[in-house]
Amino acid sequence: MLATVLFLGFAILGLGMLSYFTDADILSVPDLGQYPGVVGMIVAIVVFAAVLTPSVQAARPSYPASVPVALAAALGHLAAVWLAAVAGGAGLATATAAIMQLITGGPTVVIALAAVVAAWIGIALRRTRAQKPQWPWEHSGGDE
Template identity: 45%
Template sequence: MTDERGAAGGSVRPALALVFATVAFVALLIFGLGMLSLVLNADVVAAPGLGQIPGVIAVIVAMGAFAGALWAGIRSPHPSFWTALWTALAAAAGYIVGLWLGAVFTGADVGVATAAAGRIATSWFGAVVGVSGAIAGWGGVALVRTRSQRPRWPWEDEFDE
């Protein structure tokens, strides 16, 4: 009932690798921004009156940009690890654009939205978004490129004794 690919080993299918990498990206992004906010004792979005909606929209747009860039890279038969760089840049740009759109959507002045997005782009918070995208993007490419077999217990060996 197993196909040859599963029995002989092989890579993870691109669609499944995309799901795993995207979930990892969001988890790394939320963890990284939270920890950096705690260490610096600063809010991620420091503009007064914006609330949480711009940050939520920024994460959603960054996730979409990350997934789109990664999917474009891992569909090829032998994807390059350079895809991780493009996913990192797409995620960072998506976060900045999403934050700006979210701030404008919540009724902030265009100047306030631009200042909030510019602060992310030029601070450690923007670096966290990029690094999260690079790590998760590299992992997604590695899942597709790696050829391996399922783990086996010693007593499962065919050549026992």
């Protein structure tokens, strides 16, 4: 769960920084709207969580498992944007132009990097058997 929230946070931060430093919109295809981008990010989050879950449920999760998680999230994002654009009536050419802009403009790389870092952290938390933090009075000892 924490890794999924981290993925969303890293993706928003990375896409915001990309937009700021390149002084360009993330997705600026005429007649497209915001709907495909929103759907794409929701699908990327769901795919990230779905692919990471079996990886972290292993007895000793492996760090290289973060690479397929990142690829799946990035490809899921692209596929969802394309399908949402076509379903929204944008047409095949506009949907394909949107995908090409995401690939060549850098957002797909940002999403993949955010996913690999968040998956790596999720695997690290699982490998170290990290527990949620507790206040001193939450311990079950009776020495208060």
